[in-house]
Amino acid sequence: MKRRTAVLTAGALTGAVALTGCSASGAGPQRAELSVSASYMPQPVSADMAAGFLTITNKGGAGDELTSVSSDVAGQVTMHSTTGGAMTEKSSFAIPAHGRLVFRSGGNHLMFEGLKRAPKQGQKVTLRLGFAASGPLTVEMPVRATTYNPSTGH
Incomplete structure (x- = not known):
């Protein structure tokens, strides 16, 4: 049971990091216009x-x-x-x-x-x-x- 929880937690963290990376790269740098x-x-x-x-x-x-x-x-x-x-x-x-x-x-x-x-x-x-x-x-x-x-x- 502990092994299954650890695998699910690691999977959730990997998904969160991947989503954060996508949103940051799609926004582009913030600058004044x-x-x-x-x-x-x-x-x-x-x-x-x-x-x-x-x-x-x-x-x-x-x-x-x-x-x-x-x-x-x-x-x-x-x-x-x-x-x-x-x-x-x-x-x-x-x-x-x-x-x-x-x-x-x-x-x-x-x-x-x-x-x-x-x-x-x-x-x-x-x-x-x-x-x-x-x-x-x-x-x-x-x-x-x-x-x-x-x-x-x-």
Whole structure:
């Protein structure tokens, strides 16, 4: 009787391992699938500083982090969060799996510091976004009117 129980238990374990192997290999690796939308820069009112806004969407099954932003139009681009009216510079922002990271006026935003030229309405500014796990993305950010509000389109 003991031998029969041991054989049945070993058979059950082998079946469980085989099923686990099948499900894992069929799922493929989990990774982020990033895209950018709704990017814009209001035409700067300052000669040396501008703000930028965009949305990064992650349709993948793994999260990632935005770790750097650069542009040839500025000496540096920094990332900021705004909470309760207080602005804080951040070194990275999480982008959850099946989620998004939103940079908007009054919230998370990009600051273009040390402008090398003054971007004008109708032009585009090129950004390079760096991530912890995914490859970099290049974004063409349109320059809008100083008072542009995406919710009204003006």
